[in-house]
Amino acid sequence: MTELLTAAQMRAVEHSAIESGAVTGLELMERAGQGVVDAIFAQWPEFVGSADVERGPAPAPPRYLRPEEGRTRRAVVLCGPGNNGGDGFVVARLLREAGWAVEVFLYGDAEALPPDARVNYERWAEVGAVQRLCFPKPSEDDEEKVSHLLRGATTDVTLCVDALFGTGLTRPLFGLKDFFDACYLAYAANLGDDGPYVVAVDLPSGLCADSGRIIGDDLGLAVGAHLTVTFAFAKHGHVLSSGGVSAARLVTVPLGIDRSLPYRVLHHKRNENGTLYIDHSTTVKMAERQWFEAGYVSDLPWTSKDPREASHKYSHGHALILSGGVGKGGAARMAARGALRIGAGAVTVGCPPSALIENAAQLNAVMLRRVPGADALSEVLTDKRINALCLGPGLGTGAREADLVRAALTAGRGLVLDADALTLLSQDADLFALLHNKCVLTPHGGEFARLFPGIAEKLDAPALTGPAYSKVDAARAAAQQAGCTVLFKGPDTVIADPSGRCSVNAAVYDRSAPWLATAGAGDVLAGFITGLMARGFAPMHAAEVGAWLHVECARAFGPGLIAEDLPEALPGVLRDLEK
Numbered sequence: 248m249t250e251l252l253t254a255a256q257m258r259a260v261e262h263s264a265i266e267s268g269a270v271t272g273l274e275l276m277e278r279a280g281q282g283v284v285d286a287i288f289a290q291w292p293e294f295v296g297s298a299d300v301e302r303g304p305a306p307a308p309p310r311y312l313r314p315e316e317g318r319t320r321r322a323v324v325l326c327g328p329g330n331n332g333g334d335g336f337v338v339a340r341l342l343r344e345a346g347w348a349v350e351v352f353l354y355g356d357a358e359a360l361p362p363d364a365r366v367n368y369e370r371w372a373e374v375g376a377v378q379r380l381c382f383p384k385p386s387e388d389d390e391e392k393v394s395h396l397l398r399g400a401t402t403d404v405t406l407c408v409d410a411l412f413g414t415g416l417t418r419p420l421f422g423l424k425d426f427f428d429a430c431y432l433a434y435a436a437n438l439g440d441d442g443p444y445v446v447a448v449d450l451p452s453g454l455c456a457d458s459g460r461i462i463g464d465d466l467g468l469a470v471g472a473h474l475t476v477t478f479a480f481a482k483h484g485h486v487l488s489s490g491g492v493s494a495a496r497l498v499t500v501p502l503g504i505d506r507s508l509p510y511r512v513l514h515h516k517r518n519e520n521g522t523l524y525i526d527h528s529t530t531v532k533m534a535e536r537q538w539f540e541a542g543y544v545s546d547l548p549w550t551s552k553d554p555r556e557a558s559h560k561y562s563h564g565h566a567l568i569l570s571g572g573v574g575k576g577g578a579a580r581m582a583a584r585g586a587l588r589i590g591a592g593a594v595t596v597g598c599p600p601s602a603l604i605e606n607a608a609q610l611n612a613v614m615l616r617r618v619p620g621a622d623a624l625s626e627v628l629t630d631k632r633i634n635a636l637c638l639g640p641g642l643g644t645g646a647r648e649a650d651l652v653r654a655a656l657t658a659g660r661g662l663v664l665d666a667d668a669l670t671l672l673s674q675d676a677d678l679f680a681l682l683h684n685k686c687v688l689t690p691h692g693g694e695f696a697r698l699f700p701g702i703a704e705k706l707d708a709p710a711l712t713g714p715a716y717s718k719v720d721a722a723r724a725a726a727q728q729a730g731c732t733v734l735f736k737g738p739d740t741v742i743a744d745p746s747g748r749c750s751v752n753a754a755v756y757d758r759s760a761p762w763l764a765t766a767g768a769g770d771v772l773a774g775f776i777t778g779l780m781a782r783g784f785a786p787m788h789a790a791e792v793g794a795w796l797h798v799e800c801a802r803a804f805g806p807g808l809i810a811e812d813l814p815e816a817l818p819g820v821l822r823d824l825e826k
């Protein structure tokens with residue numbers, strides 16, 4: 248699990264590190280610039296050894312500083328008016344020391360640069376020129392000059408470093424549209440050897456660090472970088488919304504800030520009276536492999552070596568998945584298989600009598616019950632061993648199904664509500680009011696908008712200023728409104744509970760699995776979560792682990808995946824985790 252920060256949290260971490268006397272702002276900026284240069288050379292080893300034709304190598308340089316081949320590579324560094332620009336001046340200086348020919352542009356007023364950025368501007372100015380771009384509105388000439396440098400075939404620039412704006416962007420960028428278009432084209436076309444690589448310092452400029460949305464997204468700006476290098480912690484905006492597709496790769500370089508320090512800063516805040524209080528709601532986590540390595544393995548059901556725990560199938564819970572009528576049972580059957588594979592001791596599909604034969608023909612390890620309506624469901628639920636339910640996949644949206652959802656909600660058990668059940672909830676305020684803290688809602692964007700129209704409207708409104716309203720904000724508000732866990736799907740799946748706890752299961756960068764967008768994948772996810780709840784996982788934890796494993800299964804299978812493959816990929820994923 249990786250901690251994701253907001254821009255304000257990152258500033259607090261930085262201030263606290265500086266105030267503690269452990270490091271100066273200038274040192275942090277130097278480390279940031281050095282981190283960017285290191286990441287560039289790690290990403291493109293072929294850049295290693297560019298010759299410094301004018302100056303010769305520095306004394307005892309690292310490997311990439313040594314001259315090779317006698318070639319000079321060319322870089323363009325675009326520096327903005329704040330500390331992101333300051334990082335850019337450091338990168339420019341270090342690239343020059345590594346033998347690169349570097350052109351530096353300043354979009355801002357040198358006299359108004361913040362102190363550390365100003366120092367690095369001056370350090371650069373001692374060795375190189377700075378070309379000014381009209382600020383705040385670049386001239387047409389400026390736009391043409393900058394974007395020309397990026398047009399692959401017509402330039403010998405190898406690298407474009409975007410140090411215009413980072414976490415401080417709060418207003419739309421009205422100028423430099425041509426530049427952004429050129430950056431995006433270079434990125435999208437992956438021009439490689441024919442054109443410049445774009446490296447974003449901290450964030451691709453234009454992106455809101457908190458929401459991952461492009462500030463002023465109605466301006467038609469698109470941002471893109473081959474590599475983003477961020478500092479100390481990834482930010483929400485790196486994985487949410489456009490942020491997750493704004494760069495091919497994200498590298499986080501440590502700044503040497505003690506990890507214990509940020510945690511104290513993160514969780515302790517002062518209110519207006521200056522009183523210190525603990526703010527748990529500031530923790531946002533991104534699920535990834537380290538999550539399990541960091542201790543969650545002991546929570547997973549499959550790792551138990553205790554023979555008493557494995558003694559009886561019902562000690563591993565019993566999940567009930569309700570299916571729709573004849574010809575509509577596929578979704579529930581896939582959810583049931585997911586629940587069984589993920590470790591529920593027993594799984595039963597409940598269906599209308601007319602669908603019994605169809606289901607019986609297709610189910611083996613999964614059991615089958617007649618559930619004609621709500622009364623029958625209440626009768627089935629007198630069996631207290633049934634501890635988790637799933638309603639929605641292929642269920643239908645008629646009066647019978649609304650009654651089933653009501654009966655399931657009043658039973659007070661672990662309950663995953665997906666697909667048709669979400670439609671029913673959005674149509675009936677009384678039903679919505681029955682939601683309780685053992686429920687998990689799993690809406691995609693359309694379902695979310697029907698369930699939470701006011702919240703969706705805020706999320707869909709153009710992001711005109713930063714920090715913009717984010718999917719994290721939306722999921723948290725929805726969880727509070729519903730009084731239960733909400734898993735808001737997407738490549739940036741956000742999971743929140745009413746306490747404000749929030750996780751992002753980001754299937755982006757090297758964890759992306761676009762083939763997961765396939766019919767029925769959501770049904771399997773609902774089944775995974777239900778199975779985990781049957782095993783005794785709390786709703787939030789079940790949603791987090793289920794979503795994480797869902798993506799891992801898709802990644803393990805690869806392209807060509809169909810929903811049925813997901814439960815079958817699970818044993819391999821679990822085996823790998825145990826290794």
Ligand SMILES: NC(=O)C1=CN([C@@H]2O[C@H](COP(=O)(O)OP(=O)(O)OC[C@H]3O[C@@H](n4cnc5c(N)ncnc54)[C@H](O)[C@@H]3O)[C@@H](O)[C@H]2O)[C@@H](O)CC1
Nearest residue numbers: 261276279329330331412413414415416417418419420449
């Ligand atoms: N927080 C940290 O620990 C560190 C931060 N560093 C760098 O500092 C950056 C943040 O620096 P700043 O806070 O100075 O912010 P930026 O450099 O991102 O932005 C500079 C300033 O531009 C102004 N601005 C915002 N939107 C604008 C617009 N549309 N047009 C014109 N001006 C606009 C704002 O007043 C903002 O403060 C980070 O992204 C990172 O690159 C690094 O130097 C190392 C350490």
Ligand SMILES: [K+]
Nearest residue numbers: 409412450452
């Ligand atoms: K940037």
